[in-house]
Every structure is written in structure tokens, then in C-alpha cells.
Amino acid sequence: MKKLWQKAATAARSDADRPTVLVLGMGDTGVLTAAHLPSRCRVVGVATKPLLVSGQELGCRLSDHEGWREDYLVPLNKLRRLARVEILHARATAVDPVGQTASLQMMDNTTMELAWDYLVIATGVGNGFWREDRLETQAVIEQRLAGQVASVAAADSIAVVGGGPCGTSTAFNLKRAYPNKNVALYMSGPLPLPGYAEVTRHYHRDLLRERGVALVTDRRAVLPDEAGLQRLAGGVLHFQDGSPDVRADLIIWTTGNLRPYTAFLPPDMLDDRGFVVTDSHLNVIGHRRIFAIGDVAATDPLRCSARNWAYRVLCKNIAACLDGRPPSARFIPPVARWGSILGLQPDGLRLHGPAGQGWRLPRWLVRWFLYPVVVRRWIYGGTMGRDS
Ligand SMILES: Cc1cc2nc3c(=O)[nH]c(=O)nc-3n(C[C@H](O)[C@H](O)[C@H](O)COP(=O)(O)OP(=O)(O)OC[C@H]3O[C@@H](n4cnc5c(N)ncnc54)[C@H](O)[C@@H]3O)c2cc1C
Numbered sequence: 256m257k258k259l260w261q262k263a264a265t266a267a268r269s270d271a272d273r274p275t276v277l278v279l280g281m282g283d284t285g286v287l288t289a290a291h292l293p294s295r296c297r298v299v300g301v302a303t304k305p306l307l308v309s310g311q312e313l314g315c316r317l318s319d320h321e322g323w324r325e326d327y328l329v330p331l332n333k334l335r336r337l338a339r340v341e342i343l344h345a346r347a348t349a350v351d352p353v354g355q356t357a358s359l360q361m362m363d364n365t366t367m368e369l370a371w372d373y374l375v376i377a378t379g380v381g382n383g384f385w386r387e388d389r390l391e392t393q394a395v396i397e398q399r400l401a402g403q404v405a406s407v408a409a410a411d412s413i414a415v416v417g418g419g420p421c422g423t424s425t426a427f428n429l430k431r432a433y434p435n436k437n438v439a440l441y442m443s444g445p446l447p448l449p450g451y452a453e454v455t456r457h458y459h460r461d462l463l464r465e466r467g468v469a470l471v472t473d474r475r476a477v478l479p480d481e482a483g484l485q486r487l488a489g490g491v492l493h494f495q496d497g498s499p500d501v502r503a504d505l506i507i508w509t510t511g512n513l514r515p516y517t518a519f520l521p522p523d524m525l526d527d528r529g530f531v532v533t534d535s536h537l538n539v540i541g542h543r544r545i546f547a548i549g550d551v552a553a554t555d556p557l558r559c560s561a562r563n564w565a566y567r568v569l570c571k572n573i574a575a576c577l578d579g580r581p582p583s584a585r586f587i588p589p590v591a592r593w594g595s596i597l598g599l600q601p602d603g604l605r606l607h608g609p610a611g612q613g614w615r616l617p618r619w620l621v622r623w624f625l626y627p628v629v630v631r632r633w634i635y636g637g638t639m640g641r642d643s
Pocket residue numbers: 279280281282283284285301302303304308309310311312313314345346347348377378379380382386387388389420421424516519548549550551561562594595
């Protein structure tokens with residue numbers, strides 16, 4: 256009874272009574288964090304796009320676009336758990352940690368100052384044409400996605416440059432979807448997936464070969480400038496060792512040149528590469544009321560707080576602060592990379608552990624239980640008009 260009364264009392268309070276938590280960036284981690292913050296705070300999310308445009312599964316995005324959209328392109332106003340979050344279609348341009356304000360550029364080009372009690376930085380990174388910080392409407396996003404899919408369909412030869420998980424998955428999935436296209440994967444070392452267990456690396460090399468992807472090993476392509484890395488277009492590849500140039504109808508740069516979106520933050524919050532420096536509570540060092548999460552946060556060498564349930568740690572710590580207690584939940588990152596690399600395949604989802612062990616979840620389990628029930632319903636609280 257007491258609990259019920261407290262709940263009703265909280266709901267009845269006006270926004271003015273409740274501390275404001277401002278979440279900058281509504282991508283994969285900003286959405287999860289905003290969705291799980293305690294109900295006794297007012298949550299405001301700053302989103303460059305009216306949809307969650309996930310950076311996950313580039314390979315599926317380009318090869319099975321309709322399937323990818325179901326799980327990775329979701330209008331923010333359809334996510335049930337975001338119903339109580341005020342979404343501002345805007346981009347952060349400055350943060351004043353002392354005055355506790357943020358400056359925002361709105362969609363109509365006006366500016367706005369917003370006061371916050373706690374700030375969450377979740378602005379992510381840029382690493383290619385599929386992840387950027389532009390303020391965009393849904394129509395522009397749709398047009399851009401359709402253009403990318405059309406470029407892939409029109410190309411006879413595709414060069415994927417960079418043998419990390421994104422490049423490996425992209426090359427594999429494109430060749431599976433388009434067996435008649437020439438798909439080549441260019442790597443600077445002898446095997447794909449540096450940083451993963453040797454067994455996992457060999458397994459994927461063999462799989463790529465069996466699929467028919469041309470593997471070009473130990474060859475470093477000359478990187479274009481920033482704009483070139485962000486472009487999805489055909490062109491000529493040049494190599495650092497002087498190997499003959501290669502022309503491709505489409506070049507996909509997946510070389511992992513990360514650019515954290517942090518130009519709007521005071522430099523004392525950043526490390527020398529521009530990532531936000533946090534402690535194990537995801538608290539920005541030297542700023543008690545500011546937290547960071549996701550690819551933008553320098554939490555550990557792999558910067559893996561976009562995964563591994565870090566949003567729960569962050570939400571618990573903000574709840575503690577609201578109660579006047581110090582943050583105590585800790586983010587404990589895994590020591591090695593793990594997870595799925597190729598995404599969902601016709602025979603299921605294969606996961607690779609840190610030591611190279613592998614498990615396969617059958618496709619029906621992923622399609623009928625893992626995504627719709629665990630991910631969409633349990634983690635995101637369901638989507639209105641989709642699975643309601
Ligand atoms: C199974 C799996 C597969 C994956 N596959 C891929 C893959 O194929 N390719 C890949 O690159 N990564 C991949 N990843 C990594 C994953 O995409 C990222 O770790 C994740 O998207 C990071 O989330 P984030 O919230 O930190 O950043 P994002 O999801 O990028 O969100 C950041 C958001 O902040 C916005 N933003 C930027 N600047 C501002 C600002 N000034 N004001 C307000 N908003 C701003 C951005 O526009 C964006 O909307 C994969 C991860 C997993 C687990």
C-alpha cells in the first residue's frame with residue numbers, strides 16, 4: 256500500500272519537482288539508458304534522428320535490408336519504454352558542466368539552452384557512411400538508406416576494406432545475398448578479426464573462402480581522407496606496398512577509423528583521442544553529475560560499454576545519486592571480444608566466446624524468441640503498432 260502511494264505521489268509531481276536527466280545521443284545506448292532510468296526523474300533525450308538507426312549489422316543492412324529494418328530501424332515514438340521520455344529532435348553543440356546546461360541546435364536551425372541535473376553522454380562515434388551525427392528527418396534517412404541499397408545492387412564488383420568484425424560480416428553477407436557479384440575483402444594481416452581468439456579467426460577465414468569471398472591478405476590500402484572514408488562509391492584502391500591498383504564498382508571502408516562525436520564537450524573530459532574518460536561507475540572523471548556510455552566512452556581498452564549490460568550500471572548509479580548515495584554499481588568489461596560476427600544466418604546465430612568456443616542458436620529461437628521477446632519486449636518494453 257505504501258509503495259502504491261509513493262508511486263502515485265511520484266507520478267503526480269510536476270516536472271519542476273523532478274531532477275532532469277539529459278541524455279545526449281539516442282542511438283543504441285542512449286535509447287536503452289533513457290528507457291531504463293528511474294521514473295522519479297524527468298528524462299529528456301536529444302536525438303539527431305526521429306528513429307533509432309542502429310549501427311549494428313552493416314552486412315545485413317546492405318544485404319537483407321528489409322530484415323535489418325525490423326530489428327534495427329525503429330521510430331523512437333514507437334518504443335513503449337520511451338513513452339515518458341521527452342525527445343528533442345536536436346543536436347548538442349556545447350555543454351557547460353559548471354552551469355549544468357547544454358546548448359542544442361534544433362531541427363529548424365534555432366538554438367535552445369537546457370538545464371540538467373544529471374547528464375549522460377551517448378553520442379557514439381563515426382566509423383563510416385553508416386554512422387553519423389547529422390540532424391536528419393525520417394524522409395532524408397529513408398532516401399539515404401534506399402540509395403545505399405541501390406548502390407550495392409548496381410555494383411558488379413565490391414571491395415570491402417578492413418578485416419574487423421564489420422568488414423568480415425559485410426563481405427560475407429553481401430556474397431551470400433549476391434553470389435554472382437565479385438566480393439573481395441582486403442586485410443592488412445594474414446587473418447580477419449584481429450583481437451579475437453585464433454580459432455575464431457581461422458573459422459571465419461575458412462567460412463569466407465567457402466562462401467566465395469576473395470581474400471586479399473597482408474595488404475594495406477592507402478586510406479582516403481575523412482570524406483572519402485564516409486563515402487559509399489566506386490573507385491580505385493591504391494596500396495601502401497605498391498601492389499597494382501584495383502578498381503571496384505563499390506568500395507566499402509570498414510577500417511575502424513573511429514571519430515568520437517565529442518567536439519561539443521570541454522577538453523578536460525576527453526582523452527588524447529577525444530573519447531570521454533570515465534571511471535568504472537561510468538562517471539566522467541572529475542564531473543560527479545556527468546556519465547558516459549557506449550562507443551564514445553573510454554571505459555576500457557575495447558570500449559565495450561555499448562554491450563555487456565552497461566546501461567543497467569549507469570541507471571543504477573544515477574538512481575543512487577538521486578537518493579543522495581554515491582554510485583556503487585561497477586561496469587566490469589570482458590577481457591576479450593566475444594559475440595556474434597556474421598549476424599543471423601539461414602542456419603541460426605553463431606556466437607563466439609573470448610577463448611574461441613562457439614555456440615549456434617537455431618534460427619527459430621532467434622526469430623521467435625530472442626529478438627521479439629527478449630530484445631524487443633523485455634529490453635525495449637515492446638514497440639507500439641508492431642508487436643503490441
Ligand atoms: C551484434 C553486434 C553487431 C554490430 N555490428 C556493427 C557493424 O556492423 N558496424 C558497426 O560499425 N558497429 C557494429 N556494432 C557496434 C554497435 O553498432 C555499436 O557498439 C553501438 O551502435 C554503439 O552505440 P552508441 O549508442 O554508443 O552509438 P550510436 O548507436 O552510434 O548512437 C549515437 C547517436 O548519437 C548521435 N549524436 C552524435 N553526436 C551528437 C550530438 N552532438 N548531439 C546529439 N546526438 C548526437 C548520433 O547521430 C547517433 O544517433 C555491432 C555491435 C553488436 C553487439
